[in-house]
Amino acid sequence: MVNKASLLVENARLWSEGAPIASADALAIADGRIAAVGRAADLASWVGPGTRRIDARGSTATPGLVDAHIHLIAWARAAAELPLEGARSAGAVAAAVGDFVRRHPGADAVVGRGWAADGWAEPPERSRLDAVSGTRPVLLHSRDFHSLWVNSEALRRAGVGRSTPDPPGGRLERDAAGEPTGVVREHATRLFSSLLPRHQVERDLALARDAMRRLNAYGVTGIHDFEGAAEQRTLRALARGPGPRLRILSFLARPGFEPARELGLESGWGDDCFRLGGLKLFADGTLGSRTAALLAPYDGTTERGLDLIPPEELRALVAEAVEAGLTPAIHAIGDRAVRSALDAFAAAGRALRSLALPPRIEHAQLVDPRDLGRFARLGVAASMQPTHCISDMDLARAHWGTRLSGAYPWNSLVRGGALLAFGSDAPVEDPSVADGLHAAVTRQRRDLDPSQAFVPAERLTLDEALRSYTETPARLSGTWPRLGRLAASSRADLVVWNEDLHRLSIAELHRVTPAYTVIDGEVVHESPELLEPAARGDRRARAESR
Template sequence: MRIRIKKSRRLIRMRSGACEKTIMSDPIILYNGPIYTLDPAHPRAQAVAIRNGRVIAVGSEGKVRAAVTGRAEGINLNGRALIPALTDAHVHLIAHALARRNVRLDDAATLDDALQQIGVAAERLPAGAWVQGRGWDHSRWGRWPTAADLDAVIGDRPAYFSRKDGHSAWVSSAALRLAGITAETPDPVGGAIQRERGEPTGILLETAIDLVRRHIPEPGQEERLAAVREAIEEAHSYGMVGMHLPTSMTPGDGRMTLDDLQTLRERGHLQLRCLVYLGLDGLDAALALGLHSGLGDRWIRLGGIKMFADGSLGSQTADMLAPYEGSSNRGIAVLSSGELRHAVRRAIHGGLAVMVHAIGDAANRKVLDAIEAALPGAPPLSIPNRIEHCQVVHPDDLPRFARLGVIASMQPIHCTADMEVADVLWGKRCAYAYAWRSFLDAGATLAFGSDAPVESLNPWLSVHAAVTRQRPEGTPDGGWYSEQRLTVEEALRGFCYGCAVAAGAAAEQGVIAPGMLADFAILSADPFKLDPSALHTIRAEMTILEGKVVWEQERL
């Protein structure tokens, strides 16, 4: 039988909708372009056919047409590359969405640059309003900023600026007064108030951040929902259709995120697959309700419990086995070893997978120890346990990830963003920092993400970083510890198949094969043919979610 290919997108166009049901339709064949399936058994194809949101055939154009009976719609790729749609394994969605509307200091090369941006933003605000933003990096400025620096440009306004890693905050004198922070205020457990001659400087570390943050007026839900919808559209523009959503250190963040996602879905505006994690502050309630990892569906699904083992590199609060270079500081353990083991055991034995933030080598070892101690006698989990960031892991601990079934959830863009400060603070330990090649060689599963808003949501920046170990301008020459570079396919699998494994969804997501969900990204350039130095320039020209177009690049 000859198949009639009609050039149309009518049946898969979606402008809104909660993706609740897939409308019955004729098959659709996408053809005339390289299709990279990321399936090791059949890595390349010429065409793919889909129906009712799933792949029904993939292979040569002749084979695919022969597998389709009756009439079929057609999308001509016109030589453009098609890959599985991407997922980001680590996004603080609400924070990222709102940060897009606040002062962004990521590009502030000097303290004066930052203060100029902040002063301009403050002038636009009504009297008494908080000045807020994020993205500053004191390692570029030569010193930590202070409350006095802020006061000089905003006067007596309250101000709060999160460092790029989210583990330090820079606040004004008015903010310190509102929070009642004085020389007599003790450091909270798991945090620190930076001081000079006993007086607070305006820098708060780890749990001390919440001393001020709790006084900032919360945006209303409608403001959050509008911002999230804009952020989802941004994700689609990169070819991304899924996110794993860990809580931040803000109490109640997991509950708020879950509430907002449900509201978006009820209104028909959730065009995103969301794996949601509750915070440690929600563990008791989750256990009392009998919630298990995997509860939900493809659109909103419970991942488990997120907790923090340490801080960050840039704030020098990552928990290290040996002191930072040139100091006696080993960082901050947000939870003691006993508290960590107790929390991990309670979660896993209650049917809840754990997602644990661990950056330093000591923190990673403690988390692996806690998971290993919790596994005997625990029920099977539908979603694997995971460690977030894994930025520096002692070589002795690398094989434990595969042996314990722990996902290494990493953000390649952190490597190239932090390499200078890593050299200064970790020295020779950088040889096993951001060690993606070593993780794969040890049999671990990598799930890649961005940590937005800490870094850009754009996954192609991370694909570039993973393949080149360089910044977009080509530094350093040859790549930073280039032996840890990945191939393009390995980097993409981190954003596709690795994320599917981490979500317990590898049976229907992450590769292009018969029976899998029809989630595709049609790209502006072929990542397998493009010079690796240009990988960061790629964008999606069309993004398809379960057979429906959710993004298409407008043509002039």
């Protein structure tokens, strides 16, 4: 006797493993797995009194989506912090801080996030914040979270002054007299860690559950998370507890390496709910803070960025991690840092192939053409964020204009045989997968003519972009083929979109949204009204009017 399905998705355009499934328009789910894929008429025997049926009305159904680079707890906490995105001047930031202080009286530190000084007429300085903050310390994270803007009270409490040296891998910006301006870069931000508020576990859990629901609404069923020990404990509690669901691949920060090695923990430890990914290392900084490490100076300057871990030390750390069975995931944005990371992987030799999970380079925003082929040859995956390209294209043109052929080289990496996974880097970017798909296939902002696309030769097809959100992250987490595809016996993680993605203009991809998100056969998000003919007709009419 055939078990009956708990859920049947029908009238769908199924997509899996890089292409639409031409021979099927339905799938049956039983016991948390995909029981059968085929024509709806052929799956009739799976339907019983208790079977829920979802009519996709010709929309695309894909495997569940994975954000392959996110800081979930940081993104969740950001919802409760002072937002500074879009501030067009130092004065605008100061005004926002002053308003926050008036509305939230007290002695606690003021923590904000999201400022970016590019294009400002005046630089960020401590005096701006001093004028509106009184005796409260102010700590404002930059948009890329690699710089901190603080006031004089924060400098005083941290014991940072004119005689404080730049720490290794960090920099204190100084004025003509040698005094700290209040802007600190990279590892120098650690000098102010003690001033940040202590996070409460129950509050973090509540914020994170809300963040998980938002991710489910984006169609995200799994994440690759990069945070510290306290955040990892929260993630483990979320993975095992009641409430919203996500599959979590969690990477250790560098301080967690020795304890993990002593316990014998290796990459792949855990299960499909919570799994250990490996060890996160930072080779350099970011483009926005001009700390990404470059082979040649930033255009118009003599600056080459910062090596947060010098190349020799990086090679030694990678060798130790590989010996311990922990997959290194190296943050490398500039072309010098990418080369340093690839050199470190190359030095590890054949031992690299013994790892349970593939080694990775996170971001790889600028790659020297001579290094592109090394990813595939070494078996190193590229974990990249499509919306970074869109947000940073003006910065890249300004600072990397003489070498743009190597900027965000998605197509070159795929053509070279490298594994390419996509994520968001939230809270740096919003984790909307629709925005990511649009960025990957257009490489242009929504307000720009197609002729203004950023290095259009590096665009991907829609199928390639979808694969980078589904199959490839599953391969990187060691869960392929039971996850990341729509096939009989695979776990039933999937998304039913509100449109047929392949019939939609690529310029409209950012407007699509999941109607249903399913994890292990359980519907974790649903907006069935998005599939109603009236709603779809209204969207198409608006698109045609443009």
